[in-house]
Amino acid sequence: MSTANQASIQLDTQTLAGYLEQNIQGFKGPLTAEKFAGGQSNPTFLLTTASGKYVLRRKPPGELLKSAHAVDREFRVMAALTETDVPVAKMYHLCEDDSVIGSMFYVMEYIDGRVMWDPALPEQSNAQRAAIYQEMNRVLAALHSVDVEAVGLADYGKPGNYFERQVGRWSKQYRASETETIPEMERLMDWLPQHMPADDGRVSLVHGDFRLDNMMFHPQESRVLALVDWELSTLGHPFADLAYQCMQLRMDHAGIMSGLAGKDRAALGIPSEEEYVAEYCQRMGISGIEHWNFYLVFSFFRFAAILQGVKSRALAGNASSTKALQMGELVVPLAKLAVELLD
Numbered sequence: 001m002s003t004a005n006q007a008s009i010q011l012d013t014q015t016l017a018g019y020l021e022q023n024i025q026g027f028k029g030p031l032t033a034e035k036f037a038g039g040q041s042n043p044t045f046l047l048t049t050a051s052g053k054y055v056l057r058r059k060p061p062g063e064l065l066k067s068a069h070a071v072d073r074e075f076r077v078m079a080a081l082t083e084t085d086v087p088v089a090k091m092y093h094l095c096e097d098d099s100v101i102g103s104m105f106y107v108m109e110y111i112d113g114r115v116m117w118d119p120a121l122p123e124q125s126n127a128q129r130a131a132i133y134q135e136m137n138r139v140l141a142a143l144h145s146v147d148v149e150a151v152g153l154a155d156y157g158k159p160g161n162y163f164e165r166q167v168g169r170w171s172k173q174y175r176a177s178e179t180e181t182i183p184e185m186e187r188l189m190d191w192l193p194q195h196m197p198a199d200d201g202r203v204s205l206v207h208g209d210f211r212l213d214n215m216m217f218h219p220q221e222s223r224v225l226a227l228v229d230w231e232l233s234t235l236g237h238p239f240a241d242l243a244y245q246c247m248q249l250r251m252d253h254a255g256i257m258s259g260l261a262g263k264d265r266a267a268l269g270i271p272s273e274e275e276y277v278a279e280y281c282q283r284m285g286i287s288g289i290e291h292w293n294f295y296l297v298f299s300f301f302r303f304a305a306i307l308q309g310v311k312s313r314a315l316a317g318n319a320s321s322t323k324a325l326q327m328g329e330l331v332v333p334l335a336k337l338a339v340e341l342l343d
Contacts, residue, residue, distance in 0.1 A: 010035065010073050011045065011101055017212065019100050024092045026106060027051050027063065041261035042071055042231065046110065058105035072096065073156075074230045075106040076173050077205070080151040085142040089216075089226045113225045118244035118258050119249055119270075126269030133271050134279070136212065138246070143282035144204040144238035158236030159203045163298060166240075167192045170305035177312035180240075182257055184335035187307075188301045197291040202239070208232025210241040213249050242280055243295035247303065250296075256326050294342050302339035304331045 010033075017029030028051035036044045047054040072094060079091040090109035098104060121129045133277050148154050158165065171189050207214075209232050216226040250273075251259030265272055271279065281288055289295070311328025 002162075010043070016056075016101055017049070019095070020093070020107065024054075027054075027092075044073075044306050047107070053110035055089070055108050055110050056105055056107050058101065060101040069233070071104055072108055077153065077156065077233050078108070078231050079115070080153050081146065084146050084151060086146060087139065087224045087226050089228070109323055112219065113211055113218045114219060115216060117213050118213050119260050119268070120253060120258070120263050120268060127271040129221055130271070132217070135217075135222055135224055135256070135277065136215065136245070136281065137279050139215070139227060139243060140210060141280055143207060143210075143227070144241070144284065148203075148205055148207050148235060153235070156205065156233075159235055160201075161199055162203075162237040162240065163196055163294075164199075166191075166302060167196070167298065174305040174308050177309040178316060179308070179312055180277060182332055182335055184332065184339045185301075185304065187298065187342070188335060190299060190303075190304050192294075192298060195291075195294055195343065197294055197298075202237055203235055204236060204238040206236040206238060206241045208236075208241070208244075210232065230248050238284075239289060240297045240299065242277065242289075243292070243299040246276065246301070247296055247299040251271065252333075255330070255333075256323065257330065259314060284311075293343070297338045297341050298332050300341075302336070305336040307331050307334070 002166055013033055016033075017031045018029045018063045020031075027049065029049055031047050031049040033045045033047055033056070036046060042057050042061060042326045044059075047056050055118075057074065062216050077093055078088040081088045082090065083162055089111055092107045092109070094106040095101075096104050116132070121132060122123040122134065125252075146153075148156065167189075174185065174189070207227065207230065209229055210227075211230050214227065215224045217223065217227060220226055247259065249258060249260045252261050253259055253263055260270065262268075277289060277292070307327050310324050311331060312329055315323035
């Protein structure tokens with residue numbers, strides 16, 4: 001975990017330390033705060049205190065869209081998963097009182113692990129690469145096997161018609177942030193509703209941004225210690241998470257969001273997409289996935305629509321990350337990759 005040495009300036013560390021001493025068992029100030037580098041929409045800080053290290057994640061201060069930056073949802077889902085097979089950080093406290101630091105925040109366990117940014121895993125051996133991909137597959141299947149009623153998440157999203165609602169939502173969002181006419185996006189918005197598979201009744205907890213660099217791995221072992229960044233999580237269709245991860249791995253390896261396109265997976269010990277999907281199906285006890293191309297096309301479209309919003313905000317001067325414009329340049333390539341998959 002790298003930190004950017006800005007930060008205590010953004011938090012009243014004295015007030016915060018006093019508050020956390022009252023609300024987290026064993027917490028002891030004083031504290032220092034460093035903001036983690038990166039483009040998180042919810043600013044995230046490393047707290048170093050007399051009682052150890054913690055991580056604080058807050059809503060950005062100021063006026064926000066009503067449903068955006070829902071740190072209370074992130075806290076809720078991770079707290080609910082504590083006793084499941086899904087590895088998550090331990091949650092310590094959610095503060096809904098804006099007066100403490102200026103916005104809602106939560107504090108969780110600090111995990112000393114590895115974040116791997118390159119899906120080709122250049123630092124690893126073939127055996128380690130194979131183990132890491134198996135572990136990601138295991139975590140994904142564990143997530144989709146969670147009994148949402150048993151863990152208190154039955155109302156965490158709307159069940160049913162997930163893809164229909166998502167295509168409608170992201171088409172609308174795309175239109176709202178459109179900066180130019182992209183013929184491929186027009187084709188996708190026309191194609192997706194016409195090729196929507198019938199709702200098969202599958203509903204699970206979905207992460208929404210399931211990828212390698214949203215996992216903290218053990219410092220030495222090929223084991224995930226925590227799946228992080230739950231901002232897009234909801235109740236939805238499990239195949240959306242699987243297709244999203246496979247979509248990323250189809251992207252250019254040299255791009256800003258690294259994929260595996262052009263890489264010889266077999267030579268690296270990394271499973272092919274077919275093998276990865278088959279392993280997931282085996283873990284989930286299903287014989288295969290119909291309409292796989294639809295799920296991939298949907299994933300490319302959804303991600304392109306999200307990045308169009310990032311691009312629009314960057315052009316308006318409101319983006320939270322310096323990489324926002326670069327990410328925005330992925331919209332057309334993503335749409336083109338999706339169009340190549342159309343029937």
